[in-house]
Amino acid sequence: MKLSLHNTLGRRLQSFEPLHPGVVGMYCCGPTVYHYAHIGNLRTYVNEDFLRRSLEYAGYRVNHVVNITDVGHLTSDSDEGDDKMEKGAAREGRTVWEIAAHYTNAFLLDWQRLNLLQPSHWPKATDYIAQQIQLVQELESRGFVYRTSDGLYFDTEKFPAYGDFAGLRLDKLMAGVRVELGDKKNPSDFALWKFSPVDKRRAMEWDSPWGVGFPGWHAECSAMSTALIGRTLDIHCGGTDHIRVHHTNEIAQSECAHDGEPFARFWIHNEFLKTEDSDKMSKSSGEFLTLQVLIDRGFHALDYRYFCATAHYRKFLTFSWPNLEAARDAHRAFRRRLKPLLDAWNGSRQGETDSVHEFSEGQKGWQAQFEEALGQDVNIPKALGIAQSLARDGNLTEAQRGRLLLDWDAVLGLDLAQDLPDPPPAIVDADQSAHIDALVAARTQARESKDWPEADRIRKLLADLQVVVTDTPTGPVWAFKG
RNA sequence: GGUGCCAUACCCAAGUGGCUAGGGAGCGGUCUGCAAAACCGUCAACCCCGGUUCGAAUCCGGGUGGCACCUCCA
The missing domain is CATH 3.40.50.620 (HUPs)
Structure with missing residues (x-):
């Protein structure tokens, strides 16, 4: 390389x-x-x-x-x-x-x-x-x-x-x-x-x-x-x-x-991180943001790492909350997309040695692109774009893609093999929490009796409380919006 | 006063002469009772004025705007 x-x-x-x-x-x-x-x-x-x-x-x-x-x-x-x-x-x-x-x-x-x-x-x-x-x-x-x-x-x-x-x-x-x-x-x-x-x-x-x-x-x-x-x-x-x-x-x-x-x-x-009003962030000018503040606001430290990966190191990067949120969303979606690919790769190599898995022509092409991006003055944003594109390349099997992405994580450092821990639960008082639980339970009951209008009405009530309900295979989960 | 850097779509951001960057948001669809997630599709850009070239976001000249450093600062 x-x-x-x-x-x-x-x-x-x-x-x-x-x-x-x-x-x-x-x-x-x-x-x-x-x-x-x-x-x-x-x-x-x-x-x-x-x-x-x-x-x-x-x-x-x-x-x-x-x-x-x-x-x-x-x-x-x-x-x-x-x-x-x-x-x-x-x-x-x-x-x-x-x-x-x-x-x-x-x-x-x-x-x-x-x-x-x-x-x-x-x-x-x-x-x-x-x-x-x-x-x-x-x-x-x-x-x-x-x-x-x-x-x-x-x-x-x-x-x-x-x-x-x-x-x-x-x-x-x-x-x-x-x-x-x-x-x-x-x-x-x-x-x-x-x-x-x-x-x-x-x-x-x-x-x-x-x-x-x-x-x-x-x-x-x-x-x-x-x-x-x-x-x-x-x-x-x-x-x-x-x-x-x-x-x-x-x-x-x-x-x-x-x-x-x-x-x-x-x-x-x-180059520096700039704030939205075009200043560099500096300690001597008073207020400044720490990683802990980001975490307190519900971001994961690796969301910030991903945010950094979106810009080349010799260019200014503009920090704003919406920009960080966009990076977080991209980061989380990237991980969700990768999960089945990594699982496929881990499954396919059970009991086999890596030498069984020679790179296919398709994999070699992606690998060359990735290395070229790193070789060009450590162009991480470009490498990240390549990783995003690879993840969606239907010409390769899931396992083939998973293998490359896991390998590339040695550079990206997003710890992709691990699940990102859940964000800390929002602080709610017990009364409010019980009230929301009751509404969610009522909705579940309405759904079970296929009373869809009633289920939707309760979803709306919850939405008014800034609560979002998501149905999962293991039952409904609720969280505050944002 | 000196020196250097930057300007790309709604937002972030790659791209240094011809080849769809990518992501987020938006919009349309598939799938789900509805949502969510996922997947597919879609949209649009190169600050302004000249020049070089068959061809410029990319090179050259001139503007405009923004920033940094010359004090400890990543």
Whole structure:
């Protein structure tokens, strides 16, 4: 299976091959655990999971690293602004360490609910302080570092290729003047190590060769990726917002510390989830939606995964409740359609080995289409369309279709072999519930005596109460509308 | 001020020069007492103006509109 990926480095589609045959080193920027992840954050991890699964489907072993940022950083390059971890602690009356533990757990729960594959490593920034200090020492010994009153800074002037990755023109960059220069020599210089303020203790601080303080904003990704994957990554993922600052700085400090060895060969950047009024969803602007809110509204986490699968990772996706509902309906109908196909396949291979079931010509054609879609920059929406079409292709037997779809689920990650658990029952008070049960029972009685007008009259009464009755082989079932 | 991205039917969304994307909603039908589900069928689009070409949603130029990044952010 051939795989091409859009590489931000060069901004074009490039045929992918890992540095070491058969193994892919993939680093993905993870969350800062000062608050819940919102569904926009989660879209990126879902898309990265599609990439990971596509790589594995193509036969690679993936050394997948996702960091947990549990160190607070300041909101600006000078000493203004708040430390997000400390702000979270103050907000909730807990210690920064409690905050980190709580939101890390919440994040891992979301990860599991979205059926994302576990990374090979989940490094925490606070567990890699020594490696970050070492990185700064390597830079210092090579002359890329200078010291100001508040910390150690990377001198971007010493790295001529600094702006290349993001296409930055440093002379034009700061015309908007939103960055405080402070004691820095150049506006684009960034902190490698910050000193703790002399007058107060920080909740998180460490000893270093330069004094007590904490690491700069970008050091952890460079230090941890080098420690767990190596100096050159095959793939580095993140959101588009990270291109300008975070990833540009990662490249600068990593390549300068490693005497020019390339930091990452492929850069994959995920586009944002937008809200209906065209804003990106962001934590700093106040209100945001979590996966839990979706679940509370009766959606399944995999409904959201399916929603993500409907758009390509390099395109904006517009979130709205009707859009999510449309995805949910499509997802549920897809599963219902697949059920008999999967059953047919499971039944047909009872007691036989898979080698008995060579692909038919028809299956080979579908398989080729599916792999081609994945190979074209992980085009999951296209692959999903192919899966939908295959499900309805009457030229193949149910078992033939079931086999392919079950196989493709290794990439789609919808856990199709399992039934989706029923949504939690709506909360109703006992009186109301009894009243509805009585009406449903009355209708059942009318149906049994074939009194159709009476049965329909009761259905209407129930409809007025926003109750929908569905007749099933095992009897009527009722639920609230919507 | 700089840089980049986007515009496809009612909605979401693939598609980078000729070949029905797909889904949701709608509509018609089959099947069910009626519904629901399922299945079958159906509908419609390429922001505007030029250009290149036998042929443009796709390439080029110019508009218009929207967004993002340059501050922590996926």
